[in-house]
Amino acid sequence: MKLFVDTGNIAEIEALAAVGILDGVTTNPSLMAKEKEDPTAILRRICEIVQGPVSGEVVATDAEGMIREGRELAAISEHIVIKVPFTKDGVRACKVLADDGHKVNVTLIFSATQAWLAAKAGAAYVSPFVGRLDDIATSGMHLIREIVDIFENFDYATEVLVASVRSPIHIVEAARMGADVVTVPPAVIEQCFKHPLTDIGLEKFLKDWEKAQAARANA
Numbered sequence: 001m002k003l004f005v006d007t008g009n010i011a012e013i014e015a016l017a018a019v020g021i022l023d024g025v026t027t028n029p030s031l032m033a034k035e036k037e038d039p040t041a042i043l044r045r046i047c048e049i050v051q052g053p054v055s056g057e058v059v060a061t062d063a064e065g066m067i068r069e070g071r072e073l074a075a076i077s078e079h080i081v082i083k084v085p086f087t088k089d090g091v092r093a094c095k096v097l098a099d100d101g102h103k104v105n106v107t108l109i110f111s112a113t114q115a116w117l118a119a120k121a122g123a124a125y126v127s128p129f130v131g132r133l134d135d136i137a138t139s140g141m142h143l144i145r146e147i148v149d150i151f152e153n154f155d156y157a158t159e160v161l162v163a164s165v166r167s168p169i170h171i172v173e174a175a176r177m178g179a180d181v182v183t184v185p186p187a188v189i190e191q192c193f194k195h196p197l198t199d200i201g202l203e204k205f206l207k208d209w210e211k212a213q214a215a216r217a218n219a
């Protein structure tokens with residue numbers, strides 16, 4: 001399963017890329033709005049750092065506007081994936097952009113039929129939002145299971161990109177269900193590195209080592 005980070009923050013992306021575990025990046029207008037720099041410059045820099053799929057989202061709501069913005073985004077770098085919202089116009093824009101050879105990520109997916117329609121329109125990725133479904137007492141991960149099953153049944157090439165991830169448990173469940181990608185906020189990736197038994201274990205290893213060194217030196 002591929003790991004994308006869900007942020008528009010260059011420092012966070014640089015830090016994770018340096019660890020060597022990052023396959024791609026997703027951004028959205030809310031994430032970009034938090035950053036000071038020009039969005040085009042940010043996307044260009046992210047593409048240089050990661051050299052993998054980088055989703056940049058359109059803000060137009062009509063198909064023609066989305067197609068125009070999508071082409072502008074794609075001109076930034078070969079790594080850009082054009083992100084469009086799941087609306088009828090978004091699906092139309094997806095079809096045109098995909099037919100032109102662009103990679104499209106259809107976002108704001110909250111049902112299996114939406115995912116299926118996006119796949120039919122040639123989406124490279126669909127982004128079901130699991131956390132936002134959980135927030136309204138509906139199982140986000142149940143939706144992932146449905147979409148993975150449907151795409152497998154019909155051999156759709158569209159990848160299931162699990163979005164709106166809130167905890168490491170979402171990541172484990174996504175991997176067990178065979179999702180293709182998870183896009184994870186930096187804070188949740190950080191949680192995955194932490195385990196108190198690892199910290200305690202390492203502390204003990206180092207203390208034992210120091211004790212043995214001191215004993216050898218005094219022998």
Ligand code: E4P
Pocket residue numbers: 006026027028107127129131132163164165183
């Ligand atoms: C996906 O591509 C979105 O950017 C993101 O995962 C939304 O997550 P949120 O519900 O935490 O805003």
